[in-house]
Amino acid sequence: MNTRTRALLFLPLGAALAAFLLWGLAGLPDFGSTQGPYARYLARHATAQRHVTNVPTSIVFDYRALDTLGEELILFTCVMGTALLLRSSREAEEQRPSDRPTSAAQRHLVSLLIPVTVLLGLWTISYGYLTPGGGFQGGVVCGAAALMLWAAGGYRDHRALTPTGLVDAAEGLGAAAYIGLGLAVLAAGHAFLANVLPLGSTGTLASGGTIAVLNWATGLEVSAATVLVFHEFLKEYVQTLPGAAED
């Protein structure tokens, strides 16, 4: 089937699909009109039960911590799968990395922003259960700092600071720490991923029990995963740059 025929056939089908979906969406309650039983329960009880002020984080790392475990492992598997495929497709041994010339202004500005970015990422992780943020969000910000190294023209620095072995290990250990905590709690005779650590006082960094630990494990895993993805794709990209083949 050529593209044109396909497009012509898809037009009526797409329209019918849109109508079908709208029919379903029309059955939803009006925006803000009702609150489900789960939302009502958590809005009322979550802070008292878990001593954390960011209720979504308490859902992510406590009430529904198993979903987060699965999602973290999805990210882990995606990154590992990408690494597996890209590494095996790179047949030739890589050339020595070389820096890309950039302007002095770009180098200085970006170099200045790197520590700020790392700090912002760490802050987003640390306060994830008090204010909006958390391990996932902060981890991505931290990972972005590694990409900024490259943006500053320092591909060699980027490569030196993100050796494959170390990043692989950090990613795997971050994921293993999350599951390992669940297993440790299980071994101690509680339910898997039950929050058994002291809950601390609400509104301080020392609160939330295992929420804080899982938050940091996720932060480590997501940072490493982000760095690893940038690392692998940058390797692909620099091979396409003019001059890469001649070295």
Add this chain to the structure above:
Amino acid sequence: MAADLVPLTVAAPLVAAALLAALAQFLPRWVPDLTAIVVAAGVTALGVLLTLASRAHPIVYWFGGWRPAGGTALGIDFVVEPLSASLVALTGLLTTTSLVFSWRYFEEVGHLYHALVLALLAGMAGFALSGDLFNIFVWFELMSVSAYALCGYQIHQSAVVQGAINFTVVNSTGAFTLLLGIVLVYGRTGALNLAEIGEALGSRPPDGLVTVAFTLITTGLLVKAGAVPFHFWLSDAYAVAPAPVGALFTGIMSDLAYHTFARVYWDGFSGALGSASAAVRDGLLALGVASAVIGAVMCLLQADLKRQLAFLTVSHGGVFLAGIALLTPRGLAGATLFVITDGLLKAALFLTFATVVRSLGSGDELALHGRGRTPREALPALIFLCCALGFAALPPFGTFLSAALIHDSPGPGWPFPVLAACLAVTSAAFLRAGARIFLGWGPRHDPLLTSAPGKPGEPGEPGDGEPDHGGGGAARGRTALLIPALALVAAAYATAFVPGVAAEFITASHSFEQPRQTAHQVLTGHLPPSPPSASYTPTPGAWTTAAAATAAALALAAVSLRTPGSRPGRLRRVLVPPAKALKSLHDGEVGDYTLWFTTGLLALGLAWTLTLR
């Protein structure tokens, strides 16, 4: 006691995967191999233990210890009952076999391979056990992403890239569809727990939202299962997966989605759709029979062994779906038992293909004509024969018992003869291929059959998706490679002789189809009454039909091996145009596949819009 072990079904493989990814690069090759095998064997043992422990009543495990408060689920639960637990055992067993096989099969394998296989195992186990709709989606995604990467393992071959991309695009579309259905259900009920959704939807007649949500969720799961017309990706992907991975895909991964669909229907929707259960049954039966027929015909038209098995997976998937669609304990019991016995045979055959490709140099039955006529190939030939006869439900073995349960279920009688004919056709395809390869029967060329594109079957060329290997190592360790496959075949045949296995599956299915009782246990913790015990012996009708299917398979294989040149058959001339038309639909164009996906979704949606009341 057994209840405390439930989380290990996912936690053990996942923690092993994470640790292997982190540390295996510093360890010798045997460490990840052995670790992965031990963990997968552990999951198998756990699956068997949980199957036995949940016979009296399901085990409900609340993660984080969050028990429901006032009928509202706060956390996530796994609901372990014998059907899903036995599928976890099967998943573990096939993964163990696959890992044992890959230890000898891959001459070099990166440490990430084991991590991905373990992630796939955990994804499948969670997908089979979870009692929470969103959590089911999470495991669906985990098993999908690990499968995409494993499917594309030999990424330097262009057919592999295309197959893996089609797999990824169509399955991701299915995942979005599933998620959209979950969003609609959550918007209506405010709940993600299946038991709570079932209670909240209640027995009110279904309106637009419920119809659309149920259609979307069904479609999303049937994409993963590879039911017609959502199956197009499956043959492209399974044909290029490396053998140990392909054995997992065809053996269990797609069929697991049928089981999860059955759970989502019974626990979440059967109350709301109960008054329209005939409409649900007919819609699913139509898809099941269509899958069985189209899969069987396409299977017969392939010369490439892996594609034959891929289409057999579609065809037999249709039989499972039809069994589930009957909405009876016997239908569900037969379908589940069929997933197990048929899965063992399919995985065994996929592994055997790999050794045939390696020693004879091609995976194409026409190219292999007569090349297997040596005593060295006796063992693969035996496995071929056993699997092919098993596919035709040869009495009195495992697949027969499963098919007999579906045959003897109450419900409309018309589908079963069609399904039995499809079993015979798929069986004939492998009898024909086996006779051609190992006995040298039949012609060398057959215009009806499709060979894999661009592969003349040169000796020494690896099949699509298989690793390159040195020519000299062909015979080394061959028998060791085939022992796992032989063990799987023996297990499939022996299943029928486990005392009371059919009755146990009927009893478990009976409880499975009592959603109010399950919901009561999940949400309040009250144990249900012990299920009534069942008994079962196949009826004479089942024996006759299965024997006829086996005979038909042998006859069809003989007919399809006749030399077309000897008598230019009118039948063949009549058959060629429709066969070409059907094949041209499976053209590898992912855009076309999406078009068929949309058509299928709308057809199902329209049918249910008109009939669900």
